[in-house]
Amino acid sequence: MPTSPSAATTDVLLMLPVAVPLATAAAYLWPSRRPVTGWAGLVPPAVILATGAALAAVRHGPVTAHGRLLRADALTVWMLLVVGAVAASACAAGPAYLAGERRAGRADERDVRRYCLLVHLFLAAMSAAVLAGNLGVLWVAIEATTVMTAFLVGHRNTRTSVEAAWKYVVICSVGIALAFLGTVLIYYAARRAGIPESAALDWPTLAAHAHGLDPAVTRLGIGLIVLGFGAKAGLVPLHAWLPDAHSQAPAPVSALMSGVLLSVAFTAILRYKVIADAALGTGYLRLLLAVIALATLALATGLLLGQRDYKRMLAYSSMEHMSLIALGSAVGTPLAAAAVLLHIAGHGLAKSVAFCSAGHILQLCRTSAIGRVRGLLARSPVPGAAFGLAVLALLGMPPFSLFASELGMVRAGFTAGMGWPVALALLLVLAAFAAVALRTARMLLGPPPPAPGAPAGATRTGAVAAAPLVAGLLACALLGTTTGPLTGLLHDAAVLAGGR
Template sequence: MLACGAVLAAELPGAAPLTACGRLLRADALTAWMLLVVGAVATVACAATPAHLAHERPDAPAARRYHLLVHAFLAAMSAAVLAADLGVLWVAVEATTLVTAFLVGHRRTRASVEAAWKYMVICSAGIALALLGTVLIYYAARQAGVPEAAALDWTVLAAHADRLDPDVTRLAVGLVVLGFGAKAGLAPLHAWLPDAHSQAPAPVSALMSGVLLSVAFAGLLRYKTVADAALGPGYTRGLLAGCALLTLALATALLLGQRDYKRMLAYSSMEHMSLIALAAAVGTPLALAAALLHMAGHGLAKAVAFCASGHVLRLLHTTRVGRVRGLLARAPALGTAFGLAVLALLGLPPFSLFASELGIVRAAFAAGAGGYAAAALVLTLMAFAALAARTARMLLGPPPPPPHGDPAGTPVRLGPAVVLPLAAGLLACAVLGVTAGPLTRLLTAAGELLGGR
């Protein structure tokens, strides 16, 4: 997937999009960027998988089932980012729900099965709303005279948007924002996210938080392009800005009182998806390019953070923040990777989230949405303080009592199979923060495509 994304990234900027399967699939600048993001995060997560499965020691059928589900999950996300037809997009996003429900319940404990059912119920309800919105868009397109075969092609819809019924389109887009917002972890249908991310195996949590949320939001951006052409940018700006600020406020409040580090990372995902939603609300090419960069940086940092948290759980047998002390002294490499991943999530340089957040704020003030940006900055600062304080409690302090069988209390040393995926993810996130290099043209083209240019 990463190689295919790289080939498309080299070919597509300045060239016509590629289509296949009767124009149901389309590869454009946004597709290439999202394939790169999914491929990079999946590389980190899958490279970390053997170490996690070795600890769990699943039987052979369970291990085969796990790998089959992970690859089906990646295939569904690839289909979602390649879909030109909004119906195919909906089917692919729903497929991710069905597949990941089994991955969330992989351990078959009471808590994991409960989280899987909660995930299925809430996300299926959200996707049902998105289906109704998609049907209404199809109805508006047919009433506008768009041929049946192209009535859900988002590029055709955008070209004929001035003929769509405004009332029907407004209702459809509202339902779609609620439905795909549920998959992206936006309020009010966000309650599945902390349970699912905390109960799934660490590599699966990395994939769900790192790219599933972003893939769902990238699908929402396709609908937004049609809505802006049909209704003007004001309607989606109000919807997305409201969802963004509500989600950010909830995530901040929950982070302030959080005592479980895996759930803490899940609420951090809500925070970052709300910033992406704010950038989409602004809607300028700069804001959208910053949102896409934020998806990449968040995916890499969150993949490292969740994979590292899985190793912390394996080492200390607890997910409670209060029971983890002196991680840097106990396992220096693991503590360093986890700490750097949190620093990246806090948006500190040189990591790419610093550049993307700066771009989002600049674009918001330039577009006259400074009030939204100011409110988001205040809430983000509070979330920053909560996440930093809890991470510092885990990393710093005196070494814990020596583990059983280790009277000297020597630091735990991790092998290359554990360290290398974490280091690679952090390095990629830092490089993106310094320069996008050859990806700059791709990122600019994707932002302009979503901005209606």
């Protein structure tokens, strides 16, 4: 039976997912004559995964540390496991990416160190956001992810990557500013409700006393927060940064941004949803999330129909899946909440494999144009097969977990009386399915185009480069077959996410 850890153990355990990535990042600042290999980058994801597993094993209600600034409940543990799993896949793909950049003469030792430094600061910021028990700390952590990823998006120092980085900074800064105003309004409503200053942004306190918050102030604050954090989650109307940033960032960084950053930002909305539903009833946020979800899905589907770039195709696919997550959260039943969290995990795993394999394809073909990539399965079987299987997972095909999660969200939506929004979403998803499947088939099938000077036959991919792709696909398929020991954790996390 799970036991409650001691206070000292809790303090150490909750600090590890933040402290270890920070320490690893600091190590890259230390001058050394030895070249950076990037394999040290696997330590922070392993620690994040191990911490999540340890917290799941000793789970006995929420645990807090450092004056309640850090807090771990079932939702926290679930997201730590997702962050750790996706980060392990992306960081394992890092050495192959960095080796390719070195061979092409696009990176030197200083560039590699800067890349590794920023990636681990990024992991520390995401872990802090997941562990934050104070809404002010949550806002600071998500703002920190913007700073780190802005430099990673512009890592190549090309005109298009720098332009994408600036666009990302400007749009997400607007979103973060809106989220800050919303946080201030929630703080104001909490103080007017008699909550002490020291606890006015403490999430458990606000959730327990949400019924006493001023409805008008809370409604405005929650609206601003959904728009603000929705910008980081790639939702309409502040979504325009996403396709540019994800297509220009290094492939492992795109995997992290699409696989977990979007979900971490949406988890912040789930935290506020608990407060909003208690203070305003379920109708307000249900309507707001449903409208934003359908608008995002319609836009993503329309852009996928005319897409000519496979990295941008994956970016618009991220918008599609975040809209499904938002729609499932709008439904708000226990089944819908569990399906949303399962979808977050499955999407993260599948998208990390898709972007990392797309990175291999980009280094091989030297283009991201769909029309100029043919015969991938014959030319480079491992990245081609991984890309194709990852796309099948993203399209919701069994046995991958997105099939089960999408089926759960559809069933929950019709049961909860949201049949029309769910039916409309299904039509849009079907159109997106056709667009993505057709373009992916064109890339994978047929003979490879002749390339002057290229070696005949298939290009071999080493076991080290193939391992994270295979592991990510296997994890996604296994999660679609059974949640196993994670079943209880998923149920508890769904309750906390607002599925009552």
